[in-house]
Every structure is written in C-alpha cells, then in structure tokens.
Amino acid sequence: MTSIKQKKPIGFLLYWVFALIFLIPLNGISKNSKDNKAAIHRIDQAPPKSILKGGQPRKELSDFAVWVLGSENISSIKKQLLAFGNNFPPSFQPSYFQFVKKVYTYPIIILLLLLIGFLIANILTVLLIIYFGNNIKNHKERYHRIFLNSYEENLQSYLFGDIEWDLVRLKLKRTNKKVNRKILTHVLLSFKENLKGEMDEQITHIYLKLGLEKDSLKLTKSKLYYRRIEGLKALTNLDPKSAKEIVPNFLNDSNYLVRTEAQIAYVMHYPESPFEFLKTLKNPFTPWTQLSSFHFFRLHQVPVPVFETYIESEIPTIRNFSLRMIIFFQQFESAPAIFKMLDNEVELTRALAIRAINNLRLYDGASIIKDMYPSETLNNKLEIIKALKNIGDEADFNFLESIIRSESISLKTEACRSLHFISNIGTERLNLLGQGNKDLNIGHFVAHVTDHRN
Amino acid sequence: MKRILVAEDSTMMLETIFRSLKREGYDVIKSNDGKECLEILETTEPDMIITDLYMPRVNGHEVIANVRDERKMNIPILVLSAGGVEDNVLKAFDLGADDFMVKPFSLEELNVRVRKLLATSR
Numbered sequence: 001m002t003s004i005k006q007k008k009p010i011g012f013l014l015y016w017v018f019a020l021i022f023l024i025p026l027n028g029i030s031k032n033s034k035d036n037k038a039a040i041h042r043i044d045q046a047p048p049k050s051i052l053k054g055g056q057p058r059k060e061l062s063d064f065a066v067w068v069l070g071s072e073n074i075s076s077i078k079k080q081l082l083a084f085g086n087n088f089p090p091s092f093q094p095s096y097f098q099f100v101k102k103v104y105t106y107p108i109i110i111l112l113l114l115l116i117g118f119l120i121a122n123i124l125t126v127l128l129i130i131y132f133g134n135n136i137k138n139h140k141e142r143y144h145r146i147f148l149n150s151y152e153e154n155l156q157s158y159l160f161g162d163i164e165w166d167l168v169r170l171k172l173k174r175t176n177k178k179v180n181r182k183i184l185t186h187v188l189l190s191f192k193e194n195l196k197g198e199m200d201e202q203i204t205h206i207y208l209k210l211g212l213e214k215d216s217l218k219l220t221k222s223k224l225y226y227r228r229i230e231g232l233k234a235l236t237n238l239d240p241k242s243a244k245e246i247v248p249n250f251l252n253d254s255n256y257l258v259r260t261e262a263q264i265a266y267v268m269h270y271p272e273s274p275f276e277f278l279k280t281l282k283n284p285f286t287p288w289t290q291l292s293s294f295h296f297f298r299l300h301q302v303p304v305p306v307f308e309t310y311i312e313s314e315i316p317t318i319r320n321f322s323l324r325m326i327i328f329f330q331q332f333e334s335a336p337a338i339f340k341m342l343d344n345e346v347e348l349t350r351a352l353a354i355r356a357i358n359n360l361r362l363y364d365g366a367s368i369i370k371d372m373y374p375s376e377t378l379n380n381k382l383e384i385i386k387a388l389k390n391i392g393d394e395a396d397f398n399f400l401e402s403i404i405r406s407e408s409i410s411l412k413t414e415a416c417r418s419l420h421f422i423s424n425i426g427t428e429r430l431n432l433l434g435q436g437n438k439d440l441n442i443g444h445f446v447a448h449v450t451d452h453r454n
Numbered sequence: 455m456k457r458i459l460v461a462e463d464s465t466m467m468l469e470t471i472f473r474s475l476k477r478e479g480y481d482v483i484k485s486n487d488g489k490e491c492l493e494i495l496e497t498t499e500p501d502m503i504i505t506d507l508y509m510p511r512v513n514g515h516e517v518i519a520n521v522r523d524e525r526k527m528n529i530p531i532l533v534l535s536a537g538g539v540e541d542n543v544l545k546a547f548d549l550g551a552d553d554f555m556v557k558p559f560s561l562e563e564l565n566v567r568v569r570k571l572l573a574t575s576r
Contacts, residue, residue, distance in 0.1 A: 152466050160473050187466075194467050197560025 078104060147173075147180055151187045159191075159202055165209070175210060185212050185234050192237045207238040220246060225255035232258070236265040244269045252282045260289045267293045271302045278310040278318050285317040294325075308334035316346045323352035327359045335362050342368060350376070351383050358387035366391045370399055381407075382414055389418035396422070397429055404433065404440065416442070417449035456572055457481040459500035461491035461517060462534070463509045467557075471504065474561040475568065488512025492520055500529065502572055507535040507542055515542075515549055522550035530571035534559070 078100065085096040103110045151172060158168040174180045191203050207213060216239070219231025232250060235243040247269060250262035263285075267274040274297060278285065296302075307325040310318055311334070323341065326334045338360075341353035350372075357365035369384045376384065385403065388396050403415040419426045434442030448454055458480050462468040468484050475482045483500060485491040489511040491503070503521060507514035514533055521527050533546045536557045543554050553567055 149465075152469070156466075156469055156473060160477065190466055191470075192558070194464070194557050194559075195470065195561065196558040197562050199561065 074104075143179075144183060147183050148187060151184055152190075155187060155191070155206065158206070159199060172210075178215075181210075181212060181215055184210060185215065185238070188212070188238055189234060204238055204240070213239045213242055217242065217246075220250075225253075225258050228253070228255070228258050229261050232261050232265060236261075236268060240269055248277070248280075251277050251280065256283070256286060259283060260286065260292065263289050264292050264296060267296055267302065268300070271300075273305060274302050275305055275307070275310060278313060278321075281313075281315060281318060284315055285321055287317075290317075290321050290324075304329050306334070307331060308337045311337045311341065316349060319344070319346070319349050320352055323349070323356055327352075327356050330360060332360055332362075335360070335364070338362065339365060339368060342372060347377055347380060351380050354380060354383040354387055358383070358390055361391055363391045366393075366396065370396065373399075378408075378410070381411055385411065385414040385418050389421050392418060392422050394423070394425060397426060400426075401429070401433060404442070404445075405437070413445055413448060416445040420446060420449055455479065455481045456501040457483065457498070458502045458504060458568065459483045459485065459491060459494060459498070461485045461488055461503070461505040461509065461514070463487050463506060467506075467534075470561070471564065474564060478565050478568070480568075488514065488517045491517055495521070495525065495527075499527070502530045502532070502568065502575070504532045504534065504568070507533055507546065515545055518546060518549040518551050528575075530575045532567060532571060 081100045082097060085093050085100065088096055154163075154168050154171045157163045158165065163171075172184070175184065185207075188203055188207050191199065195203075213235065216231040216234040219227045220235070222228055222231070228250070232243070232247070235246065243265060247262050247265045250258050251266065253259050253262065263277060263281075266277045270276060274293075307322040307329070308331065309322075311322040311326070313319050313322070319341065323338070325331075326338065334356075338353050338356045339362075341349055341356075342365075344350055344353070354369055356362070357369060366388065369387060373381060373384050385400070388400065392400070397419065400415045400419045404412050404419070407415070416430060419430050430442060430446060434440065434446070458475055460468060460471050460475070460482060462471065462484075463486060465486070468486065472482050472484055483494060483498065485494055487509040488505070491505065492512060503517070505514045505517050514535070518531055518533070521529070521531065530552045531550065532553045532555065533543075533551045534555050534557060535542065546554060552571055555564065555567065
C-alpha cells in the first residue's frame with residue numbers, strides 16, 4: 001500500500017475542482033461586514049465538534065481524506081481555499097469559510113454531494129449535446145432533402161428534353177459546394193440504378209459535364225476505405241471509361257471491402273474476360289465477392305468464360321470457386337483439370353473435384369475416387385459414395401458392400417442409397433445382403449433411403 | 455386517352471415513369487404506395503396498373519390480390535421490381551399479374567410493354 005505522503009493528487013485535483021465548483025451557502029449571509037469578520041474569527045478559532053463518544057475531540061479530517069490526498073497537501077489546500085475566499089464579496093465570505101471548514105470536517109458527505117452535483121451537470125451537458133446534435137442532424141437532413149428534390153426535378157426535366165442544358169445548369173444551385181456535389185452524384189447514381197437504355201449515355205454525360213468525376217477520383221485516393229469505395233462505386237456506374245482504368249489498381253487493396261467493390265466492378269467492365277483478375281489476386285476470393293460477382297454475371301448475361309483457366313491458382317478460394325463454376329456451367333471439357341484437383345492438399349478442393357466428377361458424370365473418375373477412399377476424410381468419403389450412385393456400376397458393388405459391412409452409420413446409409421439406386425441388380429444385391437446378415441439391419445437403411453422425404 | 459395508375463414508393467422513379475408515360479400520351483395517376491393505390495381505386499377505374507413490388511404499408515402482391523380477387527377487375531397489371539427474385543415473380547403471376555419488369559429497365563421497353571398490354575386488353 002502506498003504511503004499517504006506518496007499519494008499523488010488525482011484525488012487532490014478532483015477535490016479542488018469539487019470544492020471550487022460546488023459552493024453551497026451553508027449559513028445565512030450576513031450583511032454587516034463587522035459581523036462577517038467576527039464570524040470568520042469565530043469559525044477559525046472554534047474547536048471542532050466532537051463526534052466520538054466520551055467527548056473526545058474529533059480529528060479535523062478523516063483518515064479517508066488523508067489517505068486520498070496526502071497530509072501535506074491537505075493543509076496547503078485548506079490555506080489556499082481560505083485565501084481564495086478573500087476574493088468573494090464580504091457578505092458571502094462567512095458562508096464560504098464555514099463551508100470550507102465543514103468540508104474538512106465531513107469530507108465524505110460533501111464529496112458525495114459534490115459528486116452528485118457533478119453528475120447532474122454531466123447529464124445536463126449530455127442532454128444539451130444531444131439536443132444540439134439532433135438539431136444539426138435535422139438541419140443537414142432537411143438541406144439534403146431540399147436539394148435532392150430540386151436536383152432530381154431539374155435533371156429529369158433535362159433528361160426528358162423539357163429544358164436545355166444551359167437552363168439546367170443555372171437551376172442546379174450551389175454546385176460549387178462539396179456537399180451539394182455529393183448530392184448530385186447520389187441523384188445520378190439513383191437514376192443509373194433504376195434506368196437503362198438511352199438514359200445511360202445522358203446520365204454519364206451529365207456526370208462529366210458537371211465535373212463530378214474529379215470528386216470521385218479524389219475519393220478513390222482517400223486513406224479511408226469507405227471513401228475509396230464511394231469513389232469507386234460512383235466511377236463504376238457513372239463513368240465506365242475512367243473506372244476501367246482505375247479498377248485494376250484496387251483489386252489487391254489493403255481493405256477487403258474495397259477489393260470486393262473493385263472485383264465486382266471488374267466483372268462489370270471487362271465482359272470479354274470477367275474473371276481474369278483471379279490470375280493476379282493476392283488475397284482470398286471471399287464468399288461474398290464470389291456470390292456478388294456471380295449474381296452480377298448472371299443478371300447481365302455476361303458470356304461464360306472457361307473456368308479451368310483459374311483452377312490451378314495457388315489460392316484455395318479461387319480454385320474452389322472455379323470448380324463450383326465448372327459444375328454450374330457443366331464445362332465437361334475441364335475433366336482433365338478436375339482429375340488433377342483430386343490430389344490437392346486442401347480437403348474442400350478434393351471434395352469439390354469429387355462433386356464435379358459426380359455432377360458432370362465423368363465415369364472415368366469412378367476408379368480414381370475409389371482408390372482415394374481409404375485415405376480420405378469422412379466428408380470426402382461421403383462424396384465418393386454419393387458419386388458412385390451416378391457413375392458407379394456392377395464393378396463397384398463389392399466396394400459398396402464392404403462399406404455397409406464395416407463403416408459408420410452415415411457411410412453405411414449413403415452406400416445403401418448408392419447400391420439401391422445404381423440399378424435393379426444393386427437393389428437385389430442389397431436384399432440378399434440383408435437376408436444373409438440380419439445384424440446389419442439392411443431393411444432399416446433401405447426404408448430410410450427410399451423414403452422420398454430423405 | 456388511356457388512364458394508367460402507377461404505384462411506386464420511390465419519388466424519383468414515380469416521377470420518371472409519370473413523365474415517360476405522359477410523353478406517350480397517357481393519363482397517369484401517381485400513388486406513393488400500395489395503400490394509396492387502393493384508395494385511388496375506390497374512386498377511379500384505370501385502364502392499367504403499374505405497381506412496384508416492395509412498398510411500405512401495402513406491397514405489390516397485396517395490390518394485385520386486391521384488384522383480382524376483391525374488386526374482380528380485369529385490367530392489365532405490370533409489376534416492377536429490383537432484383538427479380540424468382541419466388542416473388544412467380545407469386546406475382548400467380549396472383550394475376552400480366553407482366554413483370556426488373557430494375558434497371560429502359561423506358562423504351564416500359565412504353566412498349568404498356569402499349570402491348572393495353573392493346574391485348576381491348
């Protein structure tokens with residue numbers, strides 16, 4: 001425990017502040033200055049009231065205060081406070097001096113009162129900040145709404161040929177202000193999101209005529225990632241020419257959201273090779289980017305590239321995405337590349353390769369995946385057994401039977417399913433197996449796999 | 455002059471569709487959401503309805519259901535929507551929509567579809 005003398009004054013400062021701020025007149029103010037002086041003298045000389053039983057004199061200050069402040073600091077503070085009181089009007093001074101004395105006699109209670117006062121002041125301050133903050137926010141929203149409506153109306157009139165550009169330019173007020181230019185960009189983006197066709201070129205034309213692409217380019221150079229995204233989004237939608245040049249610079253940005261935006265923009269602006277950026281990617285190809293770029297790709301009917309090109313990437317997420325796309329677009333010509341992926345060190349890549357063999361009905365792969373089976377994980381074993389349902393034949397019956405005899409429940413179930421659905425001969429084989437081995441409970445498995453709910 | 459009721463919660467889109475159809479010579483009534491659209495139908499009988507799907511208070515599906523099932527109106531209904539989620543498209547057709555357009559769309563296409571729907575409804 002630190003000694004009282006060493007105790008440094010965070011408590012000292014708090015005490016000083018509370019004592020100065022919270023000046024409670026504890027006694028009535030005397031109007032007579034002579035009475036004041038007499039009062040001060042009496043207060044100073046009066047012995048402290050006893051609070052201990054047996055009439056023993058009470059210590060002037062509690063141990064707590066001594067512990068918080070340090071004994072040397074305490075007497076110096078008291079002297080300074082009393083000296084400070086000389087600055088007050090004479091009528092107020094007795095109250096002040098008495099207050100200081102009381103503070104030193106009942107420090108905890110006074111401290112608590114001061115604390116309450118401080119907290120109330122805090123709450124009031126916070127409420128004031130909220131009130132003014134709200135006012136400012138409402139003002140900004142109103143400002144935004146007014147100019148948004150004005151810009152929308154004027155630009156629509158121009159787009160529909162009701163007014164000429166010169167008149168529109170005059171009507172678009174305060175375009176020199178940054179916030180207004182932001183609103184203009186927002187309006188144009190809104191048009192772009194909802195309309196296409198002949199409006200496309202006109203919207204880009206307006207964007208360039210107003211010089212808004214400079215703002216967007218400036219935003220793309222910001223250190224803040226959300227500003228870079230804002231700039232990129234504006235350029236991508238409103239100035240495709242500029243966007244095409246700068247999007248590749250952001251494909252490997254330090255922030256993953258900027259990368260996502262750039263990668264989706266790349267798919268939009270390079271329809272001849274929408275996924276070529278996968279070759280230069282240094283970071284994982286995130287699931288969200290995969291979904292968004294795929295969705296965009298499908299929505300805008302971008303020509304399908306050969307995904308085999310990206311299957312040998314060092315980045316697992318790119319490999320896996322390529323395999324999924326090969327399955328989705330049924331790219332049979334990628335069979336050799338798929339077989340190569342069966343040796344991959346990543347479990348999910350191997351699983352997707354097995355799934356590709358299954359989905360694309362690559363019958364040549366049946367023997368390869370059977371050879372893989374003993375060394376595979378549980379999930380991949382399941383994939384192999386499922387694949388045999390579609391690409392297996394009578395040569396695989398023994399293999400499936402061995403699984404039914406010895407493996408776990410999930411593997412047995414899938415093996416039963418595969419054996420049952422390969423052919424009628426498979427079903428008979430299953431029945432024979434069940435008759436010969438009652439303990440295998442083949443009937444239960446068959447009932448399960450033939451239930452249409454499964 | 456054919457009368458078209460347009461229900462769209464985006465004021466920008468509503469105004470754009472309004473101007474485009476007005477330019478084509480139609481009498482256009484605007485409504486800001488599905489509820490307003492149904493209120494207008496109490497007093498007015500349009501020749502066609504163009505409605506967005508996702509609107510506050512009353513959405514596009516409810517408007518279609520109301521027009522077909524409760525009011526038994528046989529007028530063409532064209533549905534507009536962002537995204538074009540398959541289930542929503544199918545539901546709109548099930549409820550009685552005649553055509554569906556996904557945003558972003560071109561105004562030329564909108565005009566052509568409106569013209570076609572009005573022609574076939576005669």
